[in-house]
Amino acid sequence: MSALLEVSGVSVSFDGFKALNNLSFSIGKSELRAVIGPNGAGKTTFMDVVTGKTRPDEGRILWGEPPVSLLGKSESAIAVAGVGRKFQRPTVFEDQSVQDNLMMALSKPRTPFSVLTFKPASVDYARIKELAEVIGLSAELGRKSGELSHGQKQWLEIGMLLAQEPKLLLVDEPAAGMTTAEREKTTRILRDAARDRAVVVVEHDMDFVRKLDCKVTVLHEGSVLAEGSLDHVTGNKDVIEVYLGR
Ligand code: ADP
Secondary structure, three states, X not given: OOEEEEEEEEEEEEOOEEEEEEEEEEEEOOOEEEEEOOOOOOHHHHHHHHOOOOOOOEEEEEEOOOOEEOOOOOHHHHHHHOEEEEOOOOOOOOOOEHHHHHHHHHHOOOOOHHHOOOOOOOOOHHHHHHHHHHOOOHXXXXXXXXXXXXXXXXXXXXXXXXXXXXXXXXXXXXOOOOOHHHHHHHHHHHHHHOOOOEEEEEOOOHHHHHHHOOEEXXXXXXXXXXXXXXXXXXXXXHHHHHHHOO
């Protein structure tokens, strides 16, 4: 399978400190991947580099088929190319209904939410319904987003990102602050999302990662320490030492 994203030999230094050190990572077109690692391992910097927020000092980032380099491209150009990113905190338009949030996200593909219009020329209600179903919020379409639970807001934002049709979705710690039932549902939503696109989940919660049931990449000191199934990486003695602290 050819890679959708291929990062090779990427290094990033901040004042001489290597946040990423010769990092290589690749993901296929419809693959779900968990990226784990202790604090300071480079997970955020990795997402920053892929989304164009931070420029690497060296290395290659290739995207799509035929592969093109993402190096030097702006954050918005990378978003338009199909890389979506969900930050840890939910960001939805709290004063607007769930339906209107989805409507806005649908109105213009791959556009930062901050510049979307509240009154798009046409509204695809069928697609809004479909998305609401995917994120489990069909019964909440008329509700103000600000009234949703933390978990529901996270799902709504995931739905808004899906509306923007990314080819790769980067999701930062989606399970943080969720109840057990919300986590279960989030697992399902992310697994479903990865049927038609690549999804990278950066996560601390091992139980959640286990439920994702996908290949895991362990970062440590800006490099890949181990990669494989969760059982494989958690059985690796280097991972046990640096990540699990045993
Ligand atoms: P993680 O997300 O895995 O916790 P980060 O990517 O945030 O790790 O950070 C990796 C390392 O790089 C950390 O030691 C962090 O302090 C450092 N770092 C990240 N961003 C900056 C920055 N803008 N300036 C200086 N150091 C940074």
